[in-house]
Amino acid sequence: MLRSMSPPAITPAEAKAYARVDGADEDALFARLVDVATALAERFTGQALVAREVTETLRGAAGWQRLGQTPVIAITGVAGADGVTLPVDAYAVDIDAAGDGWVRGAAGLRVTYRAGLAETAEEVPAPLRQGVARLVAHCHAHRDAADEGAPPAAVAALWRPWRRIGFGHEVRR
Template sequence: MKGRPTRELPPKDLPALPVELIQEVKDFLRLDHGEDDAAIARFASSAAHLCENFTGQMLIVRSLCDRIPARADWQKLKRRPVQAITSVEAIAPDGNARALPANDYAIDIDGDGVGWVKLRAASNFQRIAVTYNAGLAVDWMTVPTTLRQGVVRLAGYLYSHRDGLDAAPPPSAVTALWRPHRRMRLA
């Protein structure tokens, strides 16, 4: 039985920004028109991606797939916080994947939201594909307040300095708001 082709998926883009978040940025900027809503949405999306990179955590839960070596020792998944590990597949040399029986591997999610996977025995394939869900909140409105406020402030800064004429550094309040959520990654 032939499996399906698989590939490593990059993190999916953030879900569309809700009108309420765009309105928060407009309120922060004291804007009362809708002419720049599309630009504000792009700046807010950029600010959210910067927040994810700074904190080392995904803001909104979304599905991911990591391709990792097929080994019998514990391996860490790339993104966090992991909410659920949904499947583990063996990847054949031709790129086709087949689901592994649950007794062929072990999975764990530790207290810091790091996902782990290992094979229970040696295998005859080189790589596995692990599909999982990772993120802090189910939607924008449930993202922790300090992270959202940092996104709003940074989006406001990006909007205000979009021409680059008076480019001052981003406000330090942004990192102050995000720092308590930062998870460092050691190589």
């Protein structure tokens, strides 16, 4: 089980400016569209864009297990299934060169860590932010269309260099 909130990669005001929308009438809509576009960018790239605290319960067998969010900045805590912080000699942690976080120990460990490409939305690489803005503008412009207007290819082109492709939670050997 993985728990984390996706901070937006751009502000609703930035999205509205990109879409050339004035006034406050659609502020709530733009906030939702930014949240959705950010989540899609993270899903597409396989990476958390803005750093956040993540709590994950490892369900696999004992041994090395890869954490679900990348890139991992720091592993800040490891607790047993009961929530009691474990002594350092009861587990092992590692962050590899690809930014994958690894934890070795018993099944059911609860791991707390920070993951994300950038500390703030402003520090997210420009192509990722631009793709989010373009997707928000596209969704806003086509919000009344019935399954028309596929997302612009430019969005995928902006995000593709940042894409990490994996095959689930590989077991470390």
